[in-house]
Amino acid sequence: MAEPREIIIKGATLVESNLERRADVHVVGEHIANVAVDLEVPSRVLVLDGSGCYLMPAFVDLHTHLREPGGERAETVTSGSRAAALGGYRCVVAMPNTIPAIDSAAMVEYLRALCIDTLCEVGISAAITVGRLGERLVPIREIAEHGVRIFTDDGRGVQDDELMAEALRVGRELGVVIAQHCENEVHAHGGQMHEGRWSSALGIPGQPSSAEEVMVARDLALVRDLDASMHFLHLSTEGAIELVRRAKADGLLITAEATPHHLSLTHAEVATFDARFKVNPPLRTARDVLAVRAGVADHTIDAIATDHAPHSPETKDEPFECAPPGMIGLETAFSVAYGELVARANLRVPGDLESPTIKIADLVALFSTNPARIAGVASAGPPLIATGNRADLVVFDPSERWNVRLEDIASRSQNTPFAHLDLTGRVRHTLYRGEPVVIDATAQR
Amino acid sequence: MTGEMLTQRNLLSIEDLGRDGILEILHESETFVEVASRRMPKVPALRGKTIATVFFEKSTRTRLSFEMAAKRLSADTLSVDISSSSVSKGESLRDTLETVDALGVDAIVIRHQSSGAAVLASRWVQACVVNAGDGQHEHPTQALLDAFTLRDAIRRSRGVSAEDLSGSQVTIVGDIRHSRVARSNVLALSALGARITLVAPRDFLPVSVEGWPIEKVTEDLDSVLESADVCYLLRIQRERMADAGLSDLREYRRTFGLTVERAQRLAPHALIMHPGPLNRGVEIDSQVADGPNSLIRAQVRNGVPVRMAVLFHLLGASREATEDIGNRRG
Numbered sequence: 001m002a003e004p005r006e007i008i009i010k011g012a013t014l015v016e017s018n019l020e021r022r023a024d025v026h027v028v029g030e031h032i033a034n035v036a037v038d039l040e041v042p043s044r045v046l047v048l049d050g051s052g053c054y055l056m057p058a059f060v061d062l063h064t065h066l067r068e069p070g071g072e073r074a075e076t077v078t079s080g081s082r083a084a085a086l087g088g089y090r091c092v093v094a095m096p097n098t099i100p101a102i103d104s105a106a107m108v109e110y111l112r113a114l115c116i117d118t119l120c121e122v123g124i125s126a127a128i129t130v131g132r133l134g135e136r137l138v139p140i141r142e143i144a145e146h147g148v149r150i151f152t153d154d155g156r157g158v159q160d161d162e163l164m165a166e167a168l169r170v171g172r173e174l175g176v177v178i179a180q181h182c183e184n185e186v187h188a189h190g191g192q193m194h195e196g197r198w199s200s201a202l203g204i205p206g207q208p209s210s211a212e213e214v215m216v217a218r219d220l221a222l223v224r225d226l227d228a229s230m231h232f233l234h235l236s237t238e239g240a241i242e243l244v245r246r247a248k249a250d251g252l253l254i255t256a257e258a259t260p261h262h263l264s265l266t267h268a269e270v271a272t273f274d275a276r277f278k279v280n281p282p283l284r285t286a287r288d289v290l291a292v293r294a295g296v297a298d299h300t301i302d303a304i305a306t307d308h309a310p311h312s313p314e315t316k317d318e319p320f321e322c323a324p325p326g327m328i329g330l331e332t333a334f335s336v337a338y339g340e341l342v343a344r345a346n347l348r349v350p351g352d353l354e355s356p357t358i359k360i361a362d363l364v365a366l367f368s369t370n371p372a373r374i375a376g377v378a379s380a381g382p383p384l385i386a387t388g389n390r391a392d393l394v395v396f397d398p399s400e401r402w403n404v405r406l407e408d409i410a411s412r413s414q415n416t417p418f419a420h421l422d423l424t425g426r427v428r429h430t431l432y433r434g435e436p437v438v439i440d441a442t443a444q445r
Numbered sequence: 446m447t448g449e450m451l452t453q454r455n456l457l458s459i460e461d462l463g464r465d466g467i468l469e470i471l472h473e474s475e476t477f478v479e480v481a482s483r484r485m486p487k488v489p490a491l492r493g494k495t496i497a498t499v500f501f502e503k504s505t506r507t508r509l510s511f512e513m514a515a516k517r518l519s520a521d522t523l524s525v526d527i528s529s530s531s532v533s534k535g536e537s538l539r540d541t542l543e544t545v546d547a548l549g550v551d552a553i554v555i556r557h558q559s560s561g562a563a564v565l566a567s568r569w570v571q572a573c574v575v576n577a578g579d580g581q582h583e584h585p586t587q588a589l590l591d592a593f594t595l596r597d598a599i600r601r602s603r604g605v606s607a608e609d610l611s612g613s614q615v616t617i618v619g620d621i622r623h624s625r626v627a628r629s630n631v632l633a634l635s636a637l638g639a640r641i642t643l644v645a646p647r648d649f650l651p652v653s654v655e656g657w658p659i660e661k662v663t664e665d666l667d668s669v670l671e672s673a674d675v676c677y678l679l680r681i682q683r684e685r686m687a688d689a690g691l692s693d694l695r696e697y698r699r700t701f702g703l704t705v706e707r708a709q710r711l712a713p714h715a716l717i718m719h720p721g722p723l724n725r726g727v728e729i730d731s732q733v734a735d736g737p738n739s740l741i742r743a744q745v746r747n748g749v750p751v752r753m754a755v756l757f758h759l760l761g762a763s764r765e766a767t768e769d770i771g772n773r774r775g
Contacts, residue, residue, distance in 0.1 A: 200651035203560040203581030203625060208652075273561025317539050319559030321580065 004029035008041055012050025012395055015360050016057055017382050027391040030434040034387055048429045050395050056364050057384040058090035058392040058430060060371040062257055063305035068114055070099025074413045075310035081118035083411040085437040087330040088394035088427040091121040091377050097155040103127040103138045108146045119437045123375050125150035128167050134159050140170045149376040152179035154233055157215050159185055168228035179231040180219050187211035192321050194267040194282040204320060209237040212281055216240045220247045229253035234307050236262045236281040238291035245300040255374050257305040260329055260336040261417055263292045266349055275316045275323030276415050286350045297356040303371040306333045310413030328411045335423040345424035395429040402426050410443055455567045455574040456755055459585045459632035467636055470754045474593050477750035490761045491520035494551040499525045501557045507577050510748035511554050518753055539569050546570035551760055573759045581623050587720055588629035590751040592637055594743045598716055611638030614672055618701055619679025619728055620649040626720045627679060631657055642669050648689040666701055670710045677718040678703055678728045694727045708733040716740050
């Protein structure tokens with residue numbers, strides 16, 4: 001039998017929870033064999049340079065569209081998992097809005113069979129309602145028995161009050177996560193961007209912030225009444241953040257996520273009419289961006305999730321109103337969040353400087369520990385980077401400035417709002433189950 | 446100024462022109478009004494150029510006046526009829542435009558139901574792009590012909606050679622929120638010094654007018670009638686009545702229509718404008734539309750020379766072409 005693979009990551013600063021320390025990490029096979037300062041390097045060992053870098057528990061994305069089955073032109077499980085590895089992820093939760101939707105145990109098993117040899121773990125989520133039509137519940141109990149922990153109709157909110165109440169009751173009973181795409185379709189009235197200054201100037205139908213806030217408010221009322229729990233997907237408005245903040249203060253069992261784009265870009269980007277800037281929920285005002293950042297800083301937001309939504313080039317090469325909403329994000333998420341929230345680089349939003357700065361350890365919570373807990377894939381710890389634990393690790397170089405070049409993107413789609421921009425900090429190496437899936441920002445398979 | 450103008454390749458928004466660009470086009474339009482009065486109303490300025498009109502939306506006056514303008518400049522014209530084109534077979538906008546472009550046309554005049562379509566077109570094709578109306582965004586040639594018509598009327602009535610529209614109070618009434626004509630006119634008329642008031646039921650006003658170069662927004666037409674030098678009415682669509690909380694067109698007319706009674710309260714010199722097509726008896730009464738202060742016919746008439754000026758401006762502003770116009774003069 002072959003010797004297990006051995007890797008030593010040299011010279012990095014280990015970051016997790018409130019801990020920051022210099023140490024080398026020795027990985028043997030799938031696990032961490034030793035964590036110590038100045039480890040000796042035997043000759044047969046692969047050495048990954050970590051000098052000047054942060055070494056962190058690899059990330060977990062709660063919100064990824066892998067598009068398989070049905071959308072293989074835009075992404076596949078393989079291409080999406082490669083993009084995830086390049087972004088430092090060891091697990092992504094695949095959204096169920098595939099064609100057909102993941103709304104039965106059979107579809108769960110079908111998708112699971114596709115997820116072989118991926119460069120990260122694929123967590124499978126399922127729809128709340130059959131076909132995501134918002135009419136009747138999927139067999140949540142049966143699907144949960146097949147290992148599904150997150151249920152969502154993402155892309156659409158569950159509009160019907162009683163149906164959502166029923167889903168929350170079942171979720172409470174089974175201990176699974178009901179995750180809501182907060183959009184009231186009556187209030188959104190078909191709007192293609194945020195309703196405000198730019199929708200008015202550009203003549204594009206807008207959807208008001210209230211479309212999101214009405215849904216958050218209703219769901220909070222249901223959670224309170226039913227003593228249930230819930231996860232709020234991609235919050236984007238000041239009002240929604242404030243509602244969740246107050247509900248958490250009242251002790252409700254809720255969690256919430258925000259996307260990198262909602263904490264870095266505003267609706268002013270749409271003035272280009274470039275459909276890369278079309279996303280749902282839409283890019284909003286600078287004030288909303290600052291509110292999302294404040295929510296991240298004060299733990300109203302538990303996780304930063306990408307809402308990685310690949311679309312093939314021809315679908316985005318249409319007039320803004322005709323193109324589908326969505327942006328890719330796996331390969332840029334951590335750099336964007338680091339640049340905006342920690343390093344204070346890349347500042348594009350008016351008023352940026354007034355928003356609070358967070359620490360790199362806070363980002364670890366937002367990208368690793370919190371989403372892992374919500375997705376039910378948390379490892380033993382803390383500390384996570386410890387002898388005997390699985391070697392799911394990411395090495396991030398905070399000083400590298402890099403340009404987001406379309407030809408370098410591993411996703412099958414190129415609909416990134418950060419194309420051609422310089423970002424601060426880059427994922428250098430990713431280890432998944434001890435395998436160096438990314439070395440020097442290059443996917444190894 | 447001319448040198449700067451020569452580099453312009455597209456007309457997508459009034460913002461592309463600025464005050465100087467607008468004035469230059471109005472100035473060129475005067476030349477083409479004169480051309481139209483000749484026994485042979487045609488100049489060889491764009492001889493050898495080909496102009497394609499690609500309209501994805503129904504249109505009578507805009508399309509006809511662009512084609513007539515092109516023909517009077519001696520350009521060849523192509524017109525893509527979308528109902529019989531590959532678009533009906535599912536061809537994308539980009540492929541359709543790139544196909545027209547690959548034929549080697551010099552300019553594409555595009556109308557499309559989506560805001561921003563002309564901007565995207567200009568990124569996809571080599572030809573000059575003229576926006577003939579994109580969704581609810583802009584309709585810049587309409588605003589240019591409106592500015593030209595208005596300036597001409599002011600010059601005639603005052604007997605002075607006003608360079609711009611300074612001092613004029615222009616009141617725009619109607620479904621401003623959904624109107625590309627309103628967006629372009631606000632930009633163009635204000636750039637020329639007009640003070641603009643927007644009047645509409647609340648749900649026909651833009652959600653935000655932040656950054657709009659306007660003086661006033663009101664839901665009360667009667668309160669601003671007397672101060673208006675120009676009353677610019679927009680076409681009202683029956684199917685939008687419910688959006689504005691109005692029961693029917695009659696209710697709209699009662700509150701926002703320029704009826705005979707309201708027109709009597711306008712200043713004697715006040716001018717009436719409308720981009721057409723008219724809903725007679727809804728946003729405007731027939732007697733007002735056809736009355737002595739109405740510029741509606743002149744707006745249509747000026748569509749041709751102003752669009753000639755736009756096409757000439759983008760395609761033909763070489764010395765050679767300029768001489769081609771001059772040689773025929775006199």
